[in-house]
Amino acid sequence: MQLKTKELSSKQQRIVEFIREFWLENNFPPSVRDIVAGCGLSSTSVVDYNLKILEKKGAIRRHREVSRGIELPSPPDSSNNLNVPVIGQIAAGQPIPVPDNDTWDITSNADTIEVTRDIVRGREGVYALKVKGNSMIEDLINDGDIVLLQSVNFVENGETAAIWLKSEKEATLKKFFLEPSGKIRLQPANSQMGPIYASPDNVEVQGRVIAVIRRMG
Amino acid sequence: MQLKTKELSSKQQRIVEFIREFWLENNFPPSVRDIVAGCGLSSTSVVDYNLKILEKKGAIRRHREVSRGIELPSPPDSSNNLNVPVIGQIAAGQPIPVPDNDTWDITSNADTIEVTRDIVRGREGVYALKVKGNSMIEDLINDGDIVLLQSVNFVENGETAAIWLKSEKEATLKKFFLEPSGKIRLQPANSQMGPIYASPDNVEVQGRVIAVIRRMG
DNA sequence: ACCCCACAAGAACATCTGTTCTGTTATTTT
DNA sequence: AAAATAACAGAACAGATGTTCTTGTGGGGT
Numbered sequence: 001m002q003l004k005t006k007e008l009s010s011k012q013q014r015i016v017e018f019i020r021e022f023w024l025e026n027n028f029p030p031s032v033r034d035i036v037a038g039c040g041l042s043s044t045s046v047v048d049y050n051l052k053i054l055e056k057k058g059a060i061r062r063h064r065e066v067s068r069g070i071e072l073p074s075p076p077d078s079s080n081n082l083n084v085p086v087i088g089q090i091a092a093g094q095p096i097p098v099p100d101n102d103t104w105d106i107t108s109n110a111d112t113i114e115v116t117r118d119i120v121r122g123r124e125g126v127y128a129l130k131v132k133g134n135s136m137i138e139d140l141i142n143d144g145d146i147v148l149l150q151s152v153n154f155v156e157n158g159e160t161a162a163i164w165l166k167s168e169k170e171a172t173l174k175k176f177f178l179e180p181s182g183k184i185r186l187q188p189a190n191s192q193m194g195p196i197y198a199s200p201d202n203v204e205v206q207g208r209v210i211a212v213i214r215r216m217g
Numbered sequence: 218m219q220l221k222t223k224e225l226s227s228k229q230q231r232i233v234e235f236i237r238e239f240w241l242e243n244n245f246p247p248s249v250r251d252i253v254a255g256c257g258l259s260s261t262s263v264v265d266y267n268l269k270i271l272e273k274k275g276a277i278r279r280h281r282e283v284s285r286g287i288e289l290p291s292p293p294d295s296s297n298n299l300n301v302p303v304i305g306q307i308a309a310g311q312p313i314p315v316p317d318n319d320t321w322d323i324t325s326n327a328d329t330i331e332v333t334r335d336i337v338r339g340r341e342g343v344y345a346l347k348v349k350g351n352s353m354i355e356d357l358i359n360d361g362d363i364v365l366l367q368s369v370n371f372v373e374n375g376e377t378a379a380i381w382l383k384s385e386k387e388a389t390l391k392k393f394f395l396e397p398s399g400k401i402r403l404q405p406a407n408s409q410m411g412p413i414y415a416s417p418d419n420v421e422v423q424g425r426v427i428a429v430i431r432r433m434g
Numbered sequence: 435a436c437c438c439c440a441c442a443a444g445a446a447c448a449t450c451t452g453t454t455c456t457g458t459t460a461t462t463t464t
Numbered sequence: 465a466a467a468a469t470a471a472c473a474g475a476a477c478a479g480a481t482g483t484t485c486t487t488g489t490g491g492g493g494t
Contacts, residue, residue, distance in 0.1 A: 027246075027288045028288070031284070031451055043472070044452080045473070045474080050471090063243070067450070069452085116333060140358070210432065211430065250481070260445090263443075282481095284480070
């Protein structure tokens, strides 16, 4: 007597996820037997059984007697969009939870932002942070902006990056410079503010900024 | 001896168009027999014959032995994207060609930028400008940024807007304030720069900024 | 006329595929 | 423990569907 509501069993989640992946890859929905193979199930009847439940729960829509007649409520944008997870906020003094490597759990209930593919430009490991507070205004980044970051451990000199200062336990967006002296200079964009100097072993690059999106009005 | 090249016969164009419509409506590709019915053809072999040609010409992609295994090179936008015309650049001292009213010629060969619908949020008369030069850096807008504007003639106090100064023949992005004195104050965002004061009849609001998109790296 | 070729009609075929039927197993309820 | 229910397994059926085969048509070119 569980699952009366909209909660999906793990198998059902897996099926939905597979449908989405399949659709993304092939631009058309999978057949029942594709799902059997893709989810390692044993029988088409199992799929049908669960698809019926999924339909009742509103997770999918089916067209009877039509091959591959499965619709997702929000069809994965086969074309030009990507869903980038917004994994948190960034503000001075706040830690960033960084995703482990590149195995994202897109299906998790994390917020996502939909961006056109030309912004991501094929890069892997892209995530987004919402800027909280005005502490990054010197980098032309404002409160409420969304910054898109590529998860990398190293950046070129002069790139804007999300940087974790270990001892201070602070995350911040700054321009990154490795000085000839071996020190690392974190440079704000405004001449009113001086740079921050840190030793390399106190600095951890979390990602570099590849885009900023600001909505107003 | 026609159609050796990529040109499509009227029947083939019709088929492609039908596939696109069908896909748009159902979120999955049509079967061969759907095309027969939808295009008023007489036989599945006619469809198959033409689909093979279409595939050779690169108009579609087919997956053999897979029902509804038709892909369009650019699958129809399932509704989340809009193409916004980039009608020019904005920089101090440069005029902006502003579109007449709200009847855009989207099909014109003007550059467009594709943005997700959630950025436009249903607004009409949205266009984009590419920022040239660093003259707007005070508004957290940088060289190379794309600003999305909604074409309006009036803005609220405090909104960032594209403003045309008639006598100076200058276009600029500034925060707009109507002062109690009746003058208009155009306020940059940086305290280092003072505001510009102008009389209302010298000011023409061209649009208000609804989003900023900056790509880096 | 003749032949060649693009194109189409219609039927037939072999899969593919959604659905159903009959059980079986595990879990929960009484 | 017995009954009820959820979930799964396997097979089979019927319709959907891609593909192919044969035949027909109409026009150009020689």
